[in-house]
Amino acid sequence: MISAMLGEAWLAMGANRLRTFLTMLGMVIGVGAVILMLAVGQGAQQQVQASIASMGSNLFIVLSGSTTSGGLRMGGGAAPTLTLADAQAIEELPSVSAVAPSSSGTAQMVYGPNNWSTQVIGSTPSYLTVRDWRLAEGFPFTDSDIRSATRVALLGQTVVQNLFGDESAVGKTIRIKNSPYVVLGVLAQKGQSLDGRDQDDSVIVPVTTAQRKLFGSQFAGTVRMIMVQAESAESMPAVEKSMNELLRQRHRIRENADNDFSVRNLTAAANTAAETAQVMSLMLGAIASVSLLVGGIGIMNIMLVSVTERTREIGIRMAIGARGNDILLQFLLEAIIISIIGCLIGVALGVGGALLVNKISGMAVVITVSSIVTAFAVAAAVGIFFGWYPARKAAGMKPIDALRYQ
Amino acid sequence: MSGTADAVIRIEQLHKEYETDAGPVPVLKDISVSVMPGEFVAIMGPSGSGKSTFMNILGCLDVATSGSYRLNGRDVGALNRDELAHLRNQVIGFVFQGFNLLPRASIEDNIALPLIYRGTPGDERLRRANEMLAKVGLATHRASRPNQISGGQQQRVAIARALVNQPKLILADEPTGNLDTHTSQEIMALFTELNERDGITIVLVTHESDIAAYAQRLVRLADGRIVYDGPVAHAEPQHLEATT
Numbered sequence: 092m093i094s095a096m097l098g099e100a101w102l103a104m105g106a107n108r109l110r111t112f113l114t115m116l117g118m119v120i121g122v123g124a125v126i127l128m129l130a131v132g133q134g135a136q137q138q139v140q141a142s143i144a145s146m147g148s149n150l151f152i153v154l155s156g157s158t159t160s161g162g163l164r165m166g167g168g169a170a171p172t173l174t175l176a177d178a179q180a181i182e183e184l185p186s187v188s189a190v191a192p193s194s195s196g197t198a199q200m201v202y203g204p205n206n207w208s209t210q211v212i213g214s215t216p217s218y219l220t221v222r223d224w225r226l227a228e229g230f231p232f233t234d235s236d237i238r239s240a241t242r243v244a245l246l247g248q249t250v251v252q253n254l255f256g257d258e259s260a261v262g263k264t265i266r267i268k269n270s271p272y273v274v275l276g277v278l279a280q281k282g283q284s285l286d287g288r289d290q291d292d293s294v295i296v297p298v299t300t301a302q303r304k305l306f307g308s309q310f311a312g313t314v315r316m317i318m319v320q321a322e323s324a325e326s327m328p329a330v331e332k333s334m335n336e337l338l339r340q341r342h343r344i345r346e347n348a349d350n351d352f353s354v355r356n357l358t359a360a361a362n363t364a365a366e367t368a369q370v371m372s373l374m375l376g377a378i379a380s381v382s383l384l385v386g387g388i389g390i391m392n393i394m395l396v397s398v399t400e401r402t403r404e405i406g407i408r409m410a411i412g413a414r415g416n417d418i419l420l421q422f423l424l425e426a427i428i429i430s431i432i433g434c435l436i437g438v439a440l441g442v443g444g445a446l447l448v449n450k451i452s453g454m455a456v457v458i459t460v461s462s463i464v465t466a467f468a469v470a471a472a473v474g475i476f477f478g479w480y481p482a483r484k485a486a487g488m489k490p491i492d493a494l495r496y497q
Numbered sequence: 498m499s500g501t502a503d504a505v506i507r508i509e510q511l512h513k514e515y516e517t518d519a520g521p522v523p524v525l526k527d528i529s530v531s532v533m534p535g536e537f538v539a540i541m542g543p544s545g546s547g548k549s550t551f552m553n554i555l556g557c558l559d560v561a562t563s564g565s566y567r568l569n570g571r572d573v574g575a576l577n578r579d580e581l582a583h584l585r586n587q588v589i590g591f592v593f594q595g596f597n598l599l600p601r602a603s604i605e606d607n608i609a610l611p612l613i614y615r616g617t618p619g620d621e622r623l624r625r626a627n628e629m630l631a632k633v634g635l636a637t638h639r640a641s642r643p644n645q646i647s648g649g650q651q652q653r654v655a656i657a658r659a660l661v662n663q664p665k666l667i668l669a670d671e672p673t674g675n676l677d678t679h680t681s682q683e684i685m686a687l688f689t690e691l692n693e694r695d696g697i698t699i700v701l702v703t704h705e706s707d708i709a710a711y712a713q714r715l716v717r718l719a720d721g722r723i724v725y726d727g728p729v730a731h732a733e734p735q736h737l738e739a740t741t
């Protein structure tokens with residue numbers, strides 16, 4: 092019975108190919124848009140998550156200068172208020188697992204005929220711990236390098252590529268601002284940061300070397316920022332509180348005065364970014380769903396026309412014994428078949444489109460089985476939902492009225 | 498009243514009104530008639546006298562305003578939509594003036610259509626459809642579309658479709674109205690054969706006396722009332738008068 096009905100639906104659809112195609116088109120575009128938008132949205136979300144994972148976990152960043160002093164920002168020449176001693180003091184606080192003071196700037200470096208300008212981060216060995224950054228090759232520098240401010244460097248992947256090409260970098264000597272530095276190690280690949288910077292385009296040197304020999308700081312012993320890692324996510328509020336107290340005490344800040352430093356919870360910021368990405372992804376999906384809805388209304392529209400046009404056919408079928416449900420099923424099947432075929436084409440186009448976007452713009456796209464399954468389910472539901480009313484209308488006709496219809 | 502209990506059609510005091518903008522219009526007035534199994538009845542009457550209205554009620558396509566109609570012993574007025582569909586499918590075969598075939602479907606599929614609604618399996622449908630095609634002499638046209646064959650052939654297909662579920666009763670509303678004299682005679686010969694050999698009860702509307710002459714019994718309508726009901730052979734000339 093159903094197979095006979097399917098055959099009939101197929102015939103009816105074939106009888107007016109252009110119209111069937113146009114009806115399908117609404118579905119194709121709707122499903123295609125949903126698949127594409129979900130792919131792009133989930134891709135962006137995945138990228139954000141990868142960036143967050145690359146940042147290191149349970150992180151605070153303590154910055155010199157207040158960001159809340161009535162909108163007044165520190166001038167470039169003002170002395171940084173944080174010191175290496177502050178960093179050491181923070182390390183003694185409970186629940187703090189690692190602390191890395193850092194001083195960074197941009198510098199030109201040369202190896203053989205190649206030169207490259209990049210960010211140089213002056214820090215301590217714990218920087219690698221805090222950032223959860225491994226070495227691909229070689230060894231990190233040690234506390235003794237910090238004490239004696241030796242000229243050693245760890246290179247990011249992008250820097251290695253630009254200076255060394257395929258050559259091995261470890262053990263070689265490069266010149267940074269015309270002074271020789273020995274490459275101790277090469278950092279593992281990190282990828283993009285949350286703000287879209289290439290984290291592999293950087294060089295790490297001992298913080299003392301950076302201050303005394305590279306950037307020639309006027310304010311010896313001070314740093315612009317300290318990265319602090321808490322032992323766990325749960326301990327973060329307590330660490331933030333004790334850090335604030337400690338620094339206020341060390342900087343001798345009077346009771347109602349503003350901080351001369353600021354503490355940012357990077358992990359919280361990252362979570363916000365992740366949530367934003369998720370909301371964006373949902374919104375893209377929602378917007379695309381509207382086109383699916385429009386596609387559904389298109390189906391309803393054409394089905395209504397089709398029912399009116401085929402009133403006589405309905406009458407003939409009723410005259411030879413079709414029950415209301417037979418007619419209902421016939422039109423419903425047509426709507427569902429159109430939806431599902433449209434959905435198939437839409438999935439193909441959406442997936443193709445997503446791959447194309449990835450190829451052209453390099454944007455990450457993620458196509459999941461669940462998004463395809465969802466698209467199918469929605470398409471079938473749309474077919475049933477929007478096919479129902481016209482089918483109901485056809486099934487409810489009086490045989491004689493349908494048969495007499497001109 | 499002997500034997501009326503077994504009547505295929507038993508109608509008593511049937512009235513039919515159409516609702517129009519100008520109020521209800523009575524079309525059939527106080528019709529009482531019974532048709533016994535194996536009868537061949539011709540219905541005649543001037544245009545607008547209510548013949549088609551009457552046939553549509555007989556065929557369970559429309560319902561009477563009042564009165565009773567028993568088809569094959571069942572009170573049609575008490576049946577729901579699905580039960581009426583069941584009667585149309587299995588007790589009645591309808592043949593229309595305009596053939597009413599599905600233009601997109603093949604001849605074979607057109608004939609098999611009532612079997613779909615009966616729930617007959619696919620291969621059985623094909624077998625039955627081809628049996629009917631052979632019966633109406635169109636076996637070579639099974640794959641054609643309705644618009645590829647002549648009017649007379651289309652009417653044969655329609656008759657084959659009406660026969661496919663082995664109905665007790667065939668209702669034909671001006672089945673030869675669109676056909677030339679020669680083709681009409683062929684179609685009437687087919688009806689006669691169905692009536693005489695297979696014992697199928699036939700009620701047929703016509704405007705032409707020589708078509709009515711194939712029947713045994715004549716019912717003449719005028720202005721919604723029965724003005725003659727008796728053997729064709731005994732009818733007065735004015736009751737057999739051709740109308741258009």
Ligand SMILES: Nc1ncnc2c1ncn2[C@@H]1O[C@H](COP(=O)(O)OP(=O)(O)OP(=O)(O)O)[C@@H](O)[C@H]1O
Binds near residue numbers: 516544549
């Ligand atoms: N749906 C309808 N609504 C209102 N009036 C109708 C309707 N159908 C038919 N009538 C009227 O009922 C009367 C009988 O119509 P019917 O079609 O039964 O006549 P008929 O005897 O079959 O005529 P013909 O020989 O021309 O086919 C006519 O006056 C017609 O105008």
Ligand SMILES: [Mg+2]
Binds near residue numbers: 548549550
């Ligand atoms: Mg008529």
